[in-house]
Amino acid sequence: MFALSLIAAGLTAASTVTAFPAANLARDAAVGPWCDGLGAGAFDDVSHVTLAALNTTLPNANSTGTPLVLATGGAFAGIEIRRFGTWASFGANDYPSFSLVNGTIVLNDGPKPARAVQVQDASELSFVTSTNGSPINPLDGAQIYCGVANPDPTGYATLAVNGDADSFSICRETYQQVVIYKAAADRNEACYPVKLQIIPSN
Ligand SMILES: *[C@@H]1O[C@H](CO)[C@@H](O)[C@H](O)[C@H]1NC(C)=O
Ligand SMILES: *[C@@H]1O[C@H](CO)[C@@H](O)[C@H](O)[C@H]1NC(C)=O
Ligand SMILES: *[C@@H]1O[C@H](CO)[C@@H](O)[C@H](O)[C@H]1NC(C)=O
Numbered sequence: 001m002f003a004l005s006l007i008a009a010g011l012t013a014a015s016t017v018t019a020f021p022a023a024n025l026a027r028d029a030a031v032g033p034w035c036d037g038l039g040a041g042a043f044d045d046v047s048h049v050t051l052a053a054l055n056t057t058l059p060n061a062n063s064t065g066t067p068l069v070l071a072t073g074g075a076f077a078g079i080e081i082r083r084f085g086t087w088a089s090f091g092a093n094d095y096p097s098f099s100l101v102n103g104t105i106v107l108n109d110g111p112k113p114a115r116a117v118q119v120q121d122a123s124e125l126s127f128v129t130s131t132n133g134s135p136i137n138p139l140d141g142a143q144i145y146c147g148v149a150n151p152d153p154t155g156y157a158t159l160a161v162n163g164d165a166d167s168f169s170i171c172r173e174t175y176q177q178v179v180i181y182k183a184a185a186d187r188n189e190a191c192y193p194v195k196l197q198i199i200p201s202n
Helices: 002-018 185-190
Strands: 046-055 066-076 079-086 097-101 104-108 126-130 145-148 158-161 168-173 176-181 191-200
Touching: 066 176, 097 145, 168 185, 176 191, 185 191
Parallel strands: none
Antiparallel strands: 046 066, 046 097, 046 191, 066 079, 079 126, 079 176, 097 104, 145 158, 158 191, 168 176, 168 191
């Protein structure tokens, strides 16, 4: 029963993707420079999706990948950081989906508005929220994200940052497993390489 329902879930996911035009059709609307070099099917607008991390060197439990959520990354003067990490290590999911809007990521339906920040090498994919009442406009986020179409029409599109979809890892940071862009080579023992699959959400 359990195995059957997993298979059913997989089939549903695959057929959703086939019917997911943003992921698989070349767009006639112009995409921004944050999609430069990412192919004809690159897109910088898509509504209500989530991410799952698929190992590129290690075995995977399935073809979807391990679900990602917005883990907490610490609080500083007036702001709190959120960053993509695995659901398995963080154990909560208070931003159930996000949308890609003109090259930035807008987190949907969470406790507070969040704004994407620039992503440097060896750092997390981060967002800031306000803890002192100063307003945060998600649409003012860094315009650095782009979706890359999958040449296999039954496969998932992937996320790129800074024009690069091939440099993500999951790394251990205290008890969390978080996404790192261009992880430093000396952290290899704490990290494994992944691609970030864009999964349609309801
Ligand atoms: C990827 O590999 C890691 C480390 O072995 C494992 O914990 C994780 O579950 C794997 N991911 C998937 C989607 O199977
Ligand atoms: C895929 O495997 C991961 C473990 O790596 C699990 O958390 C996730 O629920 C699985 N997804 C599906 C669709 O079976
Ligand atoms: C997308 O972002 C660019 C650059 O910031 C801006 O010029 C343009 O007006 C934006 N497009 C939309 C539809 O918001």
